[in-house]
Amino acid sequence: DQQVKQNSPSLSVQEGRISILNCDYTNSMFDYFLWYKKYPAEGPTFLISISSIKDKNEDGRFTVFLNKSAKHLSLHIVPSQPGDSAVYFCAASGSTDKLIFGTGTRLQVFP
Amino acid sequence: DTAVSQTPKYLVTQMGNDKSIKCEQNLGHDTMYWYKQDSKKFLKIMFSYNNKELIINETVPNRFSPKSPDKAHLNLHINSLELGDSAVYFCASSRGGSRGNIQYFGAGTRLSVL
Numbered sequence: 001d002q003q004v005k006q007n008s009p010s011l012s013v014q015e016g017r018i019s020i021l022n023c024d025y026t027n028s029m030f031d032y033f034l035w036y037k038k039y040p041a042e043g044p045t046f047l048i049s050i051s052s053i054k055d056k057n058e059d060g061r062f063t064v065f066l067n068k069s070a071k072h073l074s075l076h077i078v079p080s081q082p083g084d085s086a087v088y089f090c091a092a093s094g095s096t097d098k099l100i101f102g103t104g105t106r107l108q109v110f111p
Numbered sequence: 112d113t114a115v116s117q118t119p120k121y122l123v124t125q126m127g128n129d130k131s132i133k134c135e136q137n138l139g140h141d142t143m144y145w146y147k148q149d150s151k152k153f154l155k156i157m158f159s160y161n162n163k164e165l166i167i168n169e170t171v172p173n174r175f176s177p178k179s180p181d182k183a184h185l186n187l188h189i190n191s192l193e194l195g196d197s198a199v200y201f202c203a204s205s206r207g208g209s210r211g212n213i214q215y216f217g218a219g220t221r222l223s224v225l
Binding site for chain 2: 002032034036041042043044045046049051087089093096097098099100101103104
């Protein structure tokens with residue numbers, strides 16, 4: 001039973017354009033959400049997070065939007081850069097620090 | 112200076128063998144974790160320790176035994192390795208104690224069981 005889903009395994013975007021990565025969750029007890037970025041042969045690195053009391057959090061080129069009623073969150077990257085090419089994981093947590101990860105979306109930013 | 116380091120990076124072994132993966136963090140964190148990323152790229156938590164005490168054990172076969180000699184180290188020992196144990200294993204650490212604490216990951220150990 002996969003509680004966090006990233007239905008797009010891959011996404012290809014032109015440099016300078018917006019990248020939108022989506023994530024859906026099923027457990028209404030989740031109240032904290034994170035995005036991690038992973039390069040090949042490296043571990044995931046934290047990118048940005050959002051608490052359920054907010055619907056938007058912004059950090060430079062990265063913005064995360066949360067729609068609690070739809071149990072959906074998205075990560076926007078504007079403008080996209082070639083260095084953003086990586087696998088992006090969405091993760092969620094509830095009353096503990098246990099993280100439930102999605103299966104990831106591979107983003108490719110081409111010139 | 113690597114914050115969370117795992118050794119070895121690659122591990123190739125035969126079925127039935129016993130192997131260990133070591134993890135060390137120099138971030139001063141109280142909580143450490145082991146995750147398994149299988150062939151479908153699904154990253155799933157296996158264990159977490161807070162200050163050397165087991166907090167999370169996610170129905171992992173008891174062939175897997177974590178050991179935390181101190182709060183900066185969390186090693187993973189696997190007995191009687193099986194083909195299905197082939198995966199990438201990630202260690203992570205955080206300040207722990209509550210949700211919202213960022214977890215910092217090591218580079219992973221790719222285990223191949225032949």
